[in-house]
Amino acid sequence: MEKLHFLMVLFSLLNLQFPSFLLLSSASTLPSKYFINCGSVSNISLSGRKFVGDLNLGSFSVGSSSAISDVTTNSSTDTSLYQTARIFKNQSSFDFDITDFGIYYVRVHFFPFSSGRTNLADAHFDVSAFNFSLLSDFRIKDNSNSPLIKEYLLTINATKFSIHFTPRGKSFAFVSAIEVFLLPDQEFVSDELDLITPSGLSNHRYHGVRSQVLLTIHRVDVGGPQNNDSLWRNWIPDDEYLLSRESAKTCVPYEGTLNYDVNGANNYSASDLVYKTCRELNLDSSKGSSNSSKITWRFGVSSRAKHLVRLHFCDIISKNASDVFFNLYFYGNFTHMISTNKISDLLAAPLYYDLVVESDDSGYMDISVGPRQDSKNKTAYLNGVEIMEFMKESSLVDVPGNGNRSRVFVIVGTVCGVAFVFIVIVLFFLGIKYKKAKQGDDGVGSWPVFHGKDTTSRKGRANASSIRSLNLKLKMPLLEIQNATHNFDPKLLIGEGGFGKVYKGTLQNGMTVAVKRSDSKHGQGLPEFETEVLVLSKIRHRHLVSLIGYCEERSEMILVYEFMEKGTLRDHLYDQNEKSKRSSKRSKLSWKQRLEICIGSAKGLHYLHTCSHGGIIHRDVKSTNILLNKNYVAKVADFGLSRSGPNDPDNCSVGIKGSFGYMDPEYFRSLQFTEKSDVYSFGVVLLEVLCARPAIVNSTKREEMNLAEWGILWQNKGQLENIIDPLLVGDINPDSLRKFGETAEKCLKGDGANRPTMLDVIWDLEYALQLHQTAVHREPHEDTTTNAFFVELPLPDSIPDWEDNDLLIGGEVDGSDTTDSGVFSQLRIDAAR
Structure with missing residues (x-):
């Protein structure tokens, strides 16, 4: 206490004050x-x-x-x-x-x-x-x-x-x-801008400007004196940058009032002096036609780097607002037509153009303006230039x-x-x-x-992500995601899982998305984030959820997906918070809808297992990882635990991966995941769809606790209809139910070698759907897989809703055997078994 009192007295003697600073209250308030x-x-x-x-x-x-x-x-x-x-x-x-x-x-x-x-x-x-x-x-x-x-x-x-x-x-x-x-x-800078290369305007736009750090290397008042603006930025004259002084003349300084907030520029864009001064094309100095003359400025820049170039314009030379439009050039190549009055008909209305410009290996950047033949006043001008270099990442x-x-x-x-x-x-x-x-x-x-810090070197962040070294085009700036979710507004929270919270968002282009934000309090983290990005950036399929973008900025790890309006499959089967009672709020999925959902999910998994990237094992197949869009089309989601094939050394690990109730019993013995492990998990999902109950429940009857064991028990009795969802009673064709039960039973075989492939499962489920939609008189004891019955039920001309020849890997059509012809031939072979 004495020390504190002495310190206060000392501050009083030295007249030291602890300042208080106000937050920005409006866009017109200067920072403090x-x-x-x-x-x-x-x-x-x-x-x-x-x-x-x-x-x-x-x-x-x-x-x-x-x-x-x-x-x-x-x-x-x-x-x-x-x-x-x-x-x-x-x-x-x-x-x-x-x-x-x-x-x-x-x-x-x-x-x-x-x-x-x-x-x-x-x-x-x-x-x-x-x-x-x-x-x-x-x-x-x-x-x-x-x-x-x-x-x-x-x-x-x-x-x-x-x-x-x-x-x-x-x-x-x-x-x-x-x-x-x-x-x-x-709104100082946009996130997406035109990209200019040394050879001219690129066909691609640059995304992610706001996620960069920019270093100011030039800030020039063209035709004006050195001055400072309201944000304490220093503007210098352009004399040393002009390649030919004879090509330009200094504009008469404007003495009127500038019309800010009309063409996009405001009081903070530049100083008044920048917009009240300029250089204009000196037509008298042109030895040839005035149409071929230009004013050119040359700026020193880093070789082979990207730059944000901001060009300031303000028409203080025209008598009429529509008189002047002219050409812009970089490195002597035409890139844009500049019309400084295209938004309003007012003169002296400041505006600026932002462009991302790549430099060559010369160490300089040429910027030119020149007249157009179709302009009434064949001249050109420029008020100011800012060049900011994109900083490189650091270790x-x-x-x-x-x-x-x-x-x-x-x-x-x-x-x-x-x-x-x-x-x-x-x-x-x-x-x-x-x-x-x-x-x-x-x-x-x-x-x-x-x-x-006591150390002068570091090995780098413990959680430094390997995806930073990849040239993935899905990277999104954090600011865009925050805008889409209203800064993660709790009102937009639509779910929460092992990775973190999920928000509904709307991107600038109007697309509705699901935004999954990592939470350190949850068990999953960087490895799952990286795997999800790496897997979904390589594959595309109608029945796999599409990754729209990702963000690894600051300490955030965020995944952005297409929005699935109908939520998870589990949401439509039962309330996961209830033990055995069904939720009265859930939608009523018909048996046909359920079969189509299972078929779509199976197609997504089959594609994963057979894609050209060596095959991908999902490792966490369950009803909450099957999502439904507005048309109830099923898409497999959540690839955080995925691995590329059984030969991946990470497939053999001490830690148990997956969800209890869905995990392959063989996995517990060998700790080795294979495609057949996904097949087992999918078999549990089939029983969930049929019975509308969780994979694991608390029950006084031991046989009811595990859905897989319970379903197989009744399947072996030939009485599977006794445990189906009551909402399905009277809605299922008995033959379709029998085929569906057989399919689930094969998926749940204890030995993985005896389980079918996902292609076999697709065929069986398609067959169950045909049985449900086709009224055929059959004897109760007749085997649904006999050739005799296959003759009674002809195959359709094409597999409905297959669409696997639209699958893309790295922008190319997948060359696997999942084309219509390839699949059709396999279906005929399977049918003969």
């Missing part, structure tokens, strides 16, 4: 957090931002500090922010509590100066955020004239955001200031750890001796306070927590 003055106890106001000294936060561990009496600088900027810095000897991080998900600007400031024996220009380090490398093998020149500011644009959809600093070798890292703030305009650790804190050294510039003594005492007490706080909650309020 986070702005950090690193290595300092001072709060500094700069251009409308209040940078808070990180020593005020009490949220990091400090080993020691040093001070210098003076910082000599020739900077023309306000240097008050750059008189201190934070040094990192080991891998360390600043952690920020995120309360509002969305698009953020992140700026990291560096200003090297000397302090005694330490010269910040000697620093050699890496900087990363999430799993992206922000700066790699980074060194900074000893340039005291101005700070170096690296600016990034990224989407943050996690409650913690961390910036990691990792020294190289025996060197160190440092940072002067940090900005992390939410953009007031959350550096991206999640703050809870290990021991590293020692952090602070360089303080222009600090008098008396104040320094007070600061050291403050740091001592803050250190005590922080250590105690860390025993409980990690973080102070909504302010960033600084973490240091």
Whole structure:
């Protein structure tokens, strides 16, 4: 208590204040957090931002500090922010509590100066955020004239955001200031944009812009002076980028009021000066026809990288709104016609075009504008250019750890001796306070927590996913999924399983989807997630649930499927929370519907077992993993436990996989899954469909507890009709029931070798359906599989609803024997047995 009182008095003497920051209340509110003055106890106001000294936060561990009496600088900027810095000897991080998900600007400031024996220009380090490398093998020149500011644009959809600093070798890292703030305009960038290659406009669009981290490398006010905008972005003149000054003339600056929010741009898109100045084609300088002239700017870029290019336009040169439209070129190739008044008929209405542009190996990017012959005013112009590079993924650790804190050294510039003594005492007490706080909650309020780590290298995330290395086109940004589910609104929750919760969602294109979100409290996790993505990204079948997309962003693992309106098969058979009573709310499935559902499910499993990827064993066939669409078409789902064939070494494992009541007894003896294990599980599903009861129930009668044993007991008695769903009484043709019972019995054979293949099962079920739909007089003792009866019941011309020749693997038609002709020949052979 005495220490706390002393600390409060000390803060009073030093006039230290803990700032409070307001959340963004509207799109017109400027951000107020986070702005950090690193290595300092001072709060500094700069251009409308209040940078808070990180020593005020009490949220990091400090080993020691040093001070210098003076910082000599020739900077023309306000240097008050750059008189201190934070040094990192080991891998360390600043952690920020995120309360509002969305698009953020992140700026990291560096200003090297000397302090005694330490010269910040000697620093050699890496900087990363999430799993992206922000700066790699980074060194900074000893340039005291101005700070170096690296600016990034990224989407943050996690409650913690961390910036990691990792020294190289025996060197160190440092940072002067940090900005992390939410953009007031959350429609700032689209997720899907046109893709331009060095050879011209691509036929494909680029998806997933919002899941990238973008580094600003150029921000140019074309035809205007250096200036700053409302989001503290620095715009520089375009003079050094013009290839031919004679080709362009500077527009007369516009003095009127700009018409924002008409063509898509708003006050935050750029500064007013950007839209009130421009370069226009200088027709007088063209030696040839004006129609062949262009204005070209050349920008230095990274070789063979992707860039987000934003081009700003505002028609301040025309007398009439429809006078000007012109061509846009990249690397000399035409890509777009630009019509800056296509949305409204207003002049001076700012807008911008966003494009994803790939660079070649030249190290530069050419952007040109030129006139069109069909334009009334044959000219062209440009107001501004922004180029942002897509950052590459990093192997550096991206999640703050809870290990021991590293020692952090602070360089303080222009600090008098008396104040320094007070600061050291403050740091001592803050250190005590922080250590105690860390025993409980990690973080102070909504302010960033600084973490240091004792190790300088990491083996990578323990749960780093192998699917990141694959070029799968199904990856979706987290922000799109959050928008589709209204940020996982509990009102949209439609189910919960072993992997996590399932939400109903609507994508931007209007498609209704089911979104399955991983929950760490459930037993399944990364292996099941990876397997599901890898399996469903390779296969397509009418009776397998389609994977629309997946998201592995931040700490999220999310799967997006086609939406199955009628839910699971079990939902229509019984209430799984009841023991033996049926739910009065369930729908009444006719026997014909049930047979068609079983046939469809069998087709899906048969395709899995015989597909060209070596055969896939589902390993968790059950009624809750068979889903129904609005037309009651069955689709097999949940491939998290799937494995590719019996030779997969992972098929033999100590842990029991699957669901009790459905598992193959042979599996318990050998711990080896085969296709026949799926056949056994499907046999249990057949009895579920027939009897409308769970695979396992609590009962005083032992023979009733296990559905497989109970069903076979009555099948052997020849009295299977005694245990069927009462809703089916009078609805089943006896011959169809007999054939169905025989099929289930064969599936449930104790020895897998004696069980049929799924193709055999399909044939038997199709036959049961024919028997149900065909009235044939038969004797009760007659065998339904004899050739005599087969003659009485001719096969249809084609197998109804088969559609297996529409199966796609990797975009190609499957070449297995599941075509109509191949299947038909096998059916005839089977029929003769």
